[in-house]
Amino acid sequence: MKPPPFDYHAPTSIEQALAVLAEVGAHGKVLAGGQSLIPLLNMRLAAPDHLVDINRVAGLDAVEAEPGGVRVGALARHAAVERSAAVRSAQPLIGQALRLVAHPVIRNRGTVVGSLVHADPSAELPAVLALLGGSVRLARVDTERDVAAEDFFVGPLESATEPGELAVSAFFPALGRRTGTAFVEVARRHGDFAMAGVAALVGLDDEGAVMSARVACISVGPAPVVVDVSAQAPDWKAAARAVQDRIEPEGDIHATADYRRHLTGVLAERALTQAAADA
Amino acid sequence: MPDLHEISLIVNGVVREVTVPARRLLSDCLRHDLGLTGTHVGCEHGVCGACTILLDGEPARSCLTLAVTAAGHEITTVEGLAGDDGPSAVQRAFRECHGLQCGFCTPGFLCTATALLRENPAPTDEEVVEGLSGNLCRCTGYQNIVKSVHRAAELLAEES
Ligand SMILES: Cc1cc2nc3c(=O)[nH]c(=O)nc-3n(C[C@H](O)[C@H](O)[C@H](O)COP(=O)(O)OP(=O)(O)OC[C@H]3O[C@@H](n4cnc5c(N)ncnc54)[C@H](O)[C@@H]3O)c2cc1C
Ligand code: FES
């Protein structure tokens, strides 16, 4: 298992990176942490002609508080984001999700933005971005655009990132007042991709009544499935049934479709209960 | 023939110059180009942990890292763990507690545990298990490996 041959580019600035990406277009791929792309290369499931390694690009690893949230740069590794005080104070759901992403050693190299662009339907971070209504900033030569999470995750392993574009950062909105979050999942082994998982966000009003409740489900559709269950709140059993009706799980060697639907119901109730208690 | 890249890696404290194609995995570069066969290769897709090395002091999968990406960086392999006066505390603890049988997984466990104890000199059981969760062993059973890490923590505390 060895990667197929490719031309290697190692830009040291964003400008250089964008220039190379423009030149190689659809024949190129960005290499960030490599924790998803290199397995694909090793297994020959991907064979780009050009690899644009962004690991030497200066200024891409920032994790910064911004008004209303936190911005995570393209080279911020999972482990660094997990440790970031700015992230912890702005949005605890990111840390709750990162603890479930692979193993500590993988988190030393893998990047948050890479995980978003990779858009694995079983990945935790896309669900976080979708649930919070965050966005990804995509740059190409001379221009930039922000794509909202709902438009960013197009399908399994497919994001809105186009050839020639570099995802430079992602923006995660901060936690609102009297709002709680939770992320729960079931995997065969700790650190594996989940058979099912649910992130929840519950907001209370001044009297402590539930104002809004939403979940995002992983591994049960082509992209994270966001379901608003404010109407069912605070009957979390009814909310779980509404979630089960909305998902479209598929069976595979890890779990049947029925089992994933069952798990998602149980996890939705659990996540909503935890998030409400946390609000 | 794709382009070759002349890179230098600082491996176990020694600058090593090597010429590799861009697609050369760091694991293969260490084993084949530099002759450091202590780093083992099991799955080559990040799951088993046998190939774990320290990249700038932090554990990383050498099978998921290109040698060209690591150019200029410091790498520690299992060959670099021992000091001038013999095996490191982590290595001695694995020997003492029977933390290995066939030894295939051991270089990865040793590198991972070395970094774990550097960051957290007195880990709880749970922290050890979480820290080692990305390494698979097919024969020892994990009990003795966990025991070895606790023993290494003791040895390090005694020696500091
Ligand atoms: C054993 C193992 C277990 C794992 N378990 C989980 C898990 O449970 N949950 C989970 O979410 N993930 C898991 N992962 C994946 C891990 O989180 C990856 O780090 C992550 O998905 C991709 O980030 P990366 O930086 O490594 O991206 P890379 O592998 O470098 O890239 C992934 C893809 O995104 C593109 N890309 C990356 N960055 C950019 C950018 N800035 N702009 C444009 N395109 C870009 C690449 O071209 C490539 O197509 C696991 C990985 C391994 C090896
Ligand atoms: S060989 Fe690298 S993780 Fe298995």
Ligand code: FES
């Ligand atoms: S000692 Fe044989 S695989 Fe771990």
